Amino acid sequence: MAEFEPKVVAFCCHYCAYSAADLAGSLRLEYPANVRIVKLMCTGRVDASHLLKAFEAGADAVLVAGCEEGDCHFREGNIKAKRRVGYARKLLREAGLEGERLEMFNLGASDAHKFAAAVNEMTERARKLGPNPLRISREHRAKSIEQRAKRTRAPGTRAPEKPNERS
Amino acid sequence: MIVAERKPFTEIKEMLSGYRKILILGCGTCVSVCMAGGEKEVEILASQIRMAFEKENREIEIKEATIQRQCDREFIETIRKMAGEYEAVLSLACGAGVQFVAELLAPLLILPGLNTRFIGVAEAEGVWSERCRACGDCVLSETAGICPVTICAKSLLNGPCGGTRDGKCEVDKDKDCAWTLIYRRLQEGGKLEKMRKIHPPKKHGVRIYPQRQVNEEFKKEVKSEK
Amino acid sequence: MSKKTFQEALSSGKFVVTTEVGPPKGTNIERLLSAIDLLKDRVDGINVTDNQSSVMRVSSLAICHLVQEKGGEAILQQTCRDRNRMALESELLGANVLGIHNLLCLTGDHLSAGDHQDAQPVFDLDSVQLIQIAKMMEAGKDSAGNELKGAVKFCVGATVNPGANPLEPQLLKFEKKIAAGAQFFQTQAVYDVEGFARFMKQVEGFKVPILAGVIPLKSPGMAKYMNENVAGVSVPDRLIEEMTKAENKEAKGIEIAARLIKDLKGVCPGVHIMAIGWEEKVPEILSQAGIG
Ligand code: SF4
Numbered sequence: 312m313a314e315f316e317p318k319v320v321a322f323c324c325h326y327c328a329y330s331a332a333d334l335a336g337s338l339r340l341e342y343p344a345n346v347r348i349v350k351l352m353c354t355g356r357v358d359a360s361h362l363l364k365a366f367e368a369g370a371d372a373v374l375v376a377g378c379e380e381g382d383c384h385f386r387e388g389n390i391k392a393k394r395r396v397g398y399a400r401k402l403l404r405e406a407g408l409e410g411e412r413l414e415m416f417n418l419g420a421s422d423a424h425k426f427a428a429a430v431n432e433m434t435e436r437a438r439k440l441g442p443n444p445l446r447i448s449r450e451h452r453a454k455s456i457e458q459r460a461k462r463t464r465a466p467g468t469r470a471p472e473k474p475n476e477r478s
Numbered sequence: 479m480i481v482a483e484r485k486p487f488t489e490i491k492e493m494l495s496g497y498r499k500i501l502i503l504g505c506g507t508c509v510s511v512c513m514a515g516g517e518k519e520v521e522i523l524a525s526q527i528r529m530a531f532e533k534e535n536r537e538i539e540i541k542e543a544t545i546q547r548q549c550d551r552e553f554i555e556t557i558r559k560m561a562g563e564y565e566a567v568l569s570l571a572c573g574a575g576v577q578f579v580a581e582l583l584a585p586l587l588i589l590p591g592l593n594t595r596f597i598g599v600a601e602a603e604g605v606w607s608e609r610c611r612a613c614g615d616c617v618l619s620e621t622a623g624i625c626p627v628t629i630c631a632k633s634l635l636n637g638p639c640g641g642t643r644d645g646k647c648e649v650d651k652d653k654d655c656a657w658t659l660i661y662r663r664l665q666e667g668g669k670l671e672k673m674r675k676i677h678p679p680k681k682h683g684v685r686i687y688p689q690r691q692v693n694e695e696f697k698k699e700v701k702s703e704k
Numbered sequence: 705m706s707k708k709t710f711q712e713a714l715s716s717g718k719f720v721v722t723t724e725v726g727p728p729k730g731t732n733i734e735r736l737l738s739a740i741d742l743l744k745d746r747v748d749g750i751n752v753t754d755n756q757s758s759v760m761r762v763s764s765l766a767i768c769h770l771v772q773e774k775g776g777e778a779i780l781q782q783t784c785r786d787r788n789r790m791a792l793e794s795e796l797l798g799a800n801v802l803g804i805h806n807l808l809c810l811t812g813d814h815l816s817a818g819d820h821q822d823a824q825p826v827f828d829l830d831s832v833q834l835i836q837i838a839k840m841m842e843a844g845k846d847s848a849g850n851e852l853k854g855a856v857k858f859c860v861g862a863t864v865n866p867g868a869n870p871l872e873p874q875l876l877k878f879e880k881k882i883a884a885g886a887q888f889f890q891t892q893a894v895y896d897v898e899g900f901a902r903f904m905k906q907v908e909g910f911k912v913p914i915l916a917g918v919i920p921l922k923s924p925g926m927a928k929y930m931n932e933n934v935a936g937v938s939v940p941d942r943l944i945e946e947m948t949k950a951e952n953k954e955a956k957g958i959e960i961a962a963r964l965i966k967d968l969k970g971v972c973p974g975v976h977i978m979a980i981g982w983e984e985k986v987p988e989i990l991s992q993a994g995i996g
Pocket residue numbers: 609610611612613614615616617618625626627628
């Protein structure tokens with residue numbers, strides 16, 4: 312598999328993980344630039360459907376980062392999140408994606424290094440696993456449509472603006 | 479409430495083979511509460527199906543919708559037109575809901591996404607347990623509010639079997655013996671004499687399937703707007 | 705002895721002995737037949753179990769018939785697990801026309817313990833209701849109230865577990881069984897005669913004969929297994945020790961069983977020996993106990 316730059320989505324809670332991410336930025340710590348951060352008041356807001364949708368949208372790895380256990384500002388939002396992450400992993404596997412692409416992390420507001428390490432770890436995992444299989448099949452489909460379009464196009468006509476996937 | 483669980487994903491996937499445009503229909507009552515077929519579960523299942531199909535390069539268009547109750551005509555009517563645009567409806571209701579949707583939207587094909595399990599209670603967060611087998615001849619007044627038909631593995635009406643051990647059931651060491659529970663509660667309430675009464679065999683004649691109940695005062699002819 | 709019916713034996717005032725045989729799983733019945741031959745003249749009744757332990761076997765009724773043919777006195781066991789009331793009633797009629805007039809009504813073990821775990825458990829009736837129905841049929845009516853052309857006649861028995869914990873609900877059910885018409889009881893295995901004597905004291909007021917269950921021990925392991933797994937059975941440590949020390953376990957098992965029977969003679973009007981595979985040793989146990 313060719314080297315690729317994994318897309319990582321990080322669901323971060325406002326109080327700890329997001330502050331840590333912010334700090335990591337100010338400290339100019341090294342972590343992959345293509346992490347997309349989704350800020351939540353608390354990881355307790357994370358639902359399995361959000362996590363699945365991130366993968367549906369093409370994420371190669373997703374992490375949920377909340378406060379340390381016992382330090383949640385909403386008492387046990389992070390504990391609930393951990394269980395939901397476990398549940399979402401099961402759902403992912405059922406759908407044919409690797410559960411390892413999803414992970415929960417706990418860190419404090421000043422744990423900038425820990426945040427960077429978490430993002431690095433998920434990027435590494437995605438590299439090992441390869442791109443999100445949905446992306447692969449999407450590209451594959453797009454290519455074959457293009458080829459088919461080329462083959463069937465009469466000389467002088469334009470490629471259809473929107474490939475008709477059903478053809 | 480009716481407690482159900484989602485069918486295994488592989489079974490659902492199998493059921494959907496051959497369809498390209500489906501409606502996943504949730505039910506907002508019992509199965510929402512037991513987290514098997516409500517709005518959220520519709521969302522999750524739709525997402526899973528889209529991913530699984532896309533990974534295999536199969537196409538599918540999914541519409542997600544949830545109505546308050548699939549066992550009630552008036553709610554089903556609200557989706558009649560919309561449902562007509564789909565090849566099949568994957569219903570996340572209990573078996574009764576699935577059938578009623580199928581009946582009202584016939585000949586549209588309705589597929590069941592859940593396995594319907596029992597009438598029960600939400601014992602704790604994430605835990606449901608069976609409490610009533612709808613026997614049609616309730617004896618709870620005689621048994622301290624504990625149903626021997628459901629809680630006793632043998633549905634015994636006249637006291638414990640010989641297999642009960644230290645208050646646990648013969649069938650499962652971790653399950654309380656219904657009759658020990660009944661005995662204790664009757665005793666605490668000073669009503670132990672209830673255990674002396676011989677209960678006659680159940681009248682199963684009252685349970686010829688399918689059962690029907692009519693309340694004349696409220697009966698009104700219904701017409702569906704086909 | 706075999707000329708007397710079981711019911712006559714019960715009311716004769718003598719120490720009553722019953723035993724039981726388990727039908728085989730399959731059609732090879734030679735071993736069973738020879739066991740019946742050995743037992744029929746030594747006991748007052750032979751119980752034939754009904755798919756015991758929820759394992760599918762030859763029907764109790766068929767084997768009861770063979771017992772009778774050989775001149776023995778059969779006691780038909782019927783559980784509520786596999787037949788609804790209609791099937792049970794028809795079985796009772798069948799037993800009577802074959803000359804079988806003794807019946808033991810049981811709830812039956814749950815299917816989850818046996819070899820047909822996916823079958824539908826029936827439990828349309830419970831043991832109390834089955835006793836009641838047998839008595840209704842004696843009065844000439846089936847459970848639905850329809851007239852029978854020819855009533856049945858049964859000596860109806862039931863079981864009681866003196867070691868049950870808690871005991872009181874068990875006793876309440878015992879009373880109901882008597883109210884329903886039970887004429888005799890056979891108990892779960894007894895090893896602690898003193899404890900059993902206390903139980904007998906408690907139920908003194910009921911004038912229904914209770915036959916104490918006796919299961920010969922085959923090994924210390926068997927005793928431990930029963931202590932852990934069989935409801936209401938507790939083999940005292942001293943007996944386990946006796947078994948452990950014994951060189952000849954078989955002889956020891958027979959000796960202990962015989963001793964139990966002797967001790968029980970003063971406590972209850974009879975015993976029910978469940979040999980579980982040791983049927984051919986029952987005559988020896990009885991001889992050592994001074995019976996027959
Ligand atoms: S007796 Fe049990 S099964 Fe029958 S209606 Fe009452 S609760 Fe339900």
